[in-house]
Amino acid sequence: MAAAWNKKNKEWDMGDYRASAEDIHAKQWCIRNKIYIAPFAKQAGSWYIDITINGKQNRSPHVYTKDIIWENIYKFYKYYYDKYKK
Numbered sequence: 001m002a003a004a005w006n007k008k009n010k011e012w013d014m015g016d017y018r019a020s021a022e023d024i025h026a027k028q029w030c031i032r033n034k035i036y037i038a039p040f041a042k043q044a045g046s047w048y049i050d051i052t053i054n055g056k057q058n059r060s061p062h063v064y065t066k067d068i069i070w071e072n073i074y075k076f077y078k079y080y081y082d083k084y085k086k
Contacts, residue, residue, distance in 0.1 A: 017070030
C-alpha cells in the first residue's frame with residue numbers, strides 16, 4: 001500500500017522553486033492588494049493558474065507542468081506587482 005501511495009504522490013508532485021526576495025515581495029504585495037494567484041489541478045502532472053483580482057477569477061488557458069508551474073506563478077505575481085503598484 002505504501003508503494004502505491006508514493007507513486008500517486010509523485011504523479012501530483014508540483015516540483016520545486018526557490019523564490020527570490022523580489023518574488024516574495026511581489027507575492028506579499030499582491031496578497032495585501034487582493035490579488036491571489038494559485039495552481040488549479042487539471043490532472044496529475046498538469047495545472048492551470050487561477051488569478052483572482054478583487055473577487056473576479058480568471059484561469060490561464062495554458063496548462064503548466066511541474067517543472068514550470070511555480071516559476072510562472074511568480075512571474076504573474078511580478079507582472080501584477082509591476083502593473084498596479086503605486
